[in-house]
Amino acid sequence: xxxxxxxxxxxxxxxxxxxxxxxxxxxxxxxxxxxxxxxxxxxxxxxxxxxxxxxxxxxxxxxxxxxxxxxxxxxxxxxxxxxxxxxxxxxxxxxxxxxxxxxxxxxxxxxxxxxxxxxxxxxxxxxxxxxxxxxxxxxxxxxxxxxxxxxxxxxxxxxxxxxxxxxxxxxxxxxxxxxxxxxxxxxxxxxxxxxxxxxxxxxxxxxxxxxxxxxxxxxxxxxxxxxxxxxxxxxxxxxxxxxxxxxxxxxxxxxxxxxxxxxxxxxxxxxxxxxxxxxxxxxxxxxxxxxxxxxxxxxxxxxxxxxxxxxxxxxxxxxxxx
Numbered sequence: 001x002x003x004x005x006x007x008x009x010x011x012x013x014x015x016x017x018x019x020x021x022x023x024x025x026x027x028x029x030x031x032x033x034x035x036x037x038x039x040x041x042x043x044x045x046x047x048x049x050x051x052x053x054x055x056x057x058x059x060x061x062x063x064x065x066x067x068x069x070x071x072x073x074x075x076x077x078x079x080x081x082x083x084x085x086x087x088x089x090x091x092x093x094x095x096x097x098x099x100x101x102x103x104x105x106x107x108x109x110x111x112x113x114x115x116x117x118x119x120x121x122x123x124x125x126x127x128x129x130x131x132x133x134x135x136x137x138x139x140x141x142x143x144x145x146x147x148x149x150x151x152x153x154x155x156x157x158x159x160x161x162x163x164x165x166x167x168x169x170x171x172x173x174x175x176x177x178x179x180x181x182x183x184x185x186x187x188x189x190x191x192x193x194x195x196x197x198x199x200x201x202x203x204x205x206x207x208x209x210x211x212x213x214x215x216x217x218x219x220x221x222x223x224x225x226x227x228x229x230x231x232x233x234x235x236x237x238x239x240x241x242x243x244x245x246x247x248x249x250x251x252x253x254x255x256x257x258x259x260x261x262x263x264x265x266x267x268x269x270x271x272x273x274x275x276x277x278x279x280x281x282x283x284x285x286x287x288x289x290x291x292x293x294x295x296x297x298x299x300x301x302x303x304x305x306x307x308x309x310x311x312x313x314x315x316x317x318x319x320x321x322x
Contacts, residue, residue: 042166042167042168042169043098043166043167043168043169044168044169045094045168045170047166048093048094048098048101048102048166048168049090049093049094049102049104050101050102050103050104051103051104051105051106052072052103052104052105052110053105053106053109053110054110054112054113057113060103061103061128062128062131064101065128065129065130065131065132066130066131066163067163067165067166068098068099068100068101068157068163068164068165068166069099069100069101069127069128069129069153069154069156069157069163069165070100070101070102070103070127070128070129071089071093071100071101071102071103071125071126071127071136071150071153072103072105072117072125072126072127072128073085073086073089073102073103073104073105073123073125074105074107074113074114074117074119074122074123074124074125074126075104075105075106075107075122075123076106076107076108076122076314076318077106077108077305077314078310078311078314078315078318079122079123079318081122081123081139081140082122082123082140084140085123085125085139085140085141086104086123088143088146089102089125089146090102092143092146092147092150096150096154097165097168098165098166098167098168099154099165099166100127100150100153100154100157100165101166107119107122108293108297108314108317109297111290111293111321117133120138121138121139122138123138123139123140124138125137125138127153129153129156129157129160129161129163130157130160130161130163134153134156136149136153137149186212186215186216186219186222189208189209189211189212189222190208190212190221190222190225192204192208193205193208193209193212193222193225193229194225196208197229197232202229202232202233202236203233205225205229206226206229206230206233209222209223209225209226209229210226213226223301224301224302224304227298227301227302228302230298231262231265231266231298231299231302232266234259234262235259235262235263235266238259238262238263240263243256243259243260243263244260244263246259246260247259247260247276252283254280254284254288254291254292255291257276257277257280257292258277258280258291258292258295260276261273261274261276261277261295261296261299262295262299264276265299265302265303270303270309271309271312271313273299274296274299274300274309274310274312274313274316275316277292277293277295277296277299278296278313278316278317278320280292281293281296281317281320281321282320293317293321296313296317300313300314
């Protein structure tokens with residue numbers, strides 16, 4: 001899909017979106033308030049790319065869009081074109097030096113936002129300007145077209161809403177990194193987690209992994225270990241025969257299917273576990289669908305994102321969701 005014309009027609013109607021006039025007034029008020037305090041605070045380049053979820057959308061996107069155009073990148077781990085487009089958008093966000101803010105939204109974890117924006121496929125890129133959402137493009141389009149679209153977006157923000165963007169401190173990231181001690185090492189905590197697992201102390205293992213992640217949320221070994229320890233905690237004490245009989249006798253019982261999927265995975269039946277939950281997502285709605293989907297995402301973490309079975313599972317999940 002080609003980038004669309006950046007006129008203000010065709011605005012997506014979101015329940016939480018404020019009127020454009022009100023948003024412009026708030027933006028002017030915010031600038032005036034900042035001016036009284038010596039001007040807006042500069043942000044480091046790393047703050048120009050943020051991860052956004054449903055809980056923080058009002059604060060991180062709608063409110064921020066009264067200061068700067070916010071570009072929304074809807075993506076997923078299993079989406080190959082997303083892996084090309086995402087880094088390009090991140091690089092452009094830094095290059096454009098605060099003239100837009102890039103908000104990345106994982107569709108697997110934020111189904112409600114995906115539905116609100118009417119997304120049919122990913123990657124999909126929107127913008128929110130002064131509280132109004134605009135479709136930009138879908139798919140991994142050429143960089144030249146992306147730049148043209150961003151230029152038009154920025155022009156709309158400046159001319160129609162007076163959005164001047166964010167002040168950026170180019171030296172902030174480097175100085176902060178130098179002043180902040182390196183995270184870790186976590187050998188002692190990881191060893192404590194492994195010792196707890198060996199001793200059958202699943203609660204102790206879970207806490208040890210959480211202690212690592214509290215300091216380094218992206219630590220791969222701790223994330224994997226926590227997912228595995230939590231899975232073992234869930235199946236501890238379950239009677240496999242009873243769980244499997246309940247799942248077979250009650251195919252519409254989401255809790256029964258989730259418990260059986262946990263046992264499938266612990267027993268090494270990875271594809272059976274994934275298939276069971278994908279099918280449960282396909283035939284359910286609302287809270288039941290969310291429960292099955294979230295458990296499936298947790299089981300993906302247990303196996304790891306690069307495993308071919310996880311990649312196939314994510315593709316199967318996407319097909320039943322989209």
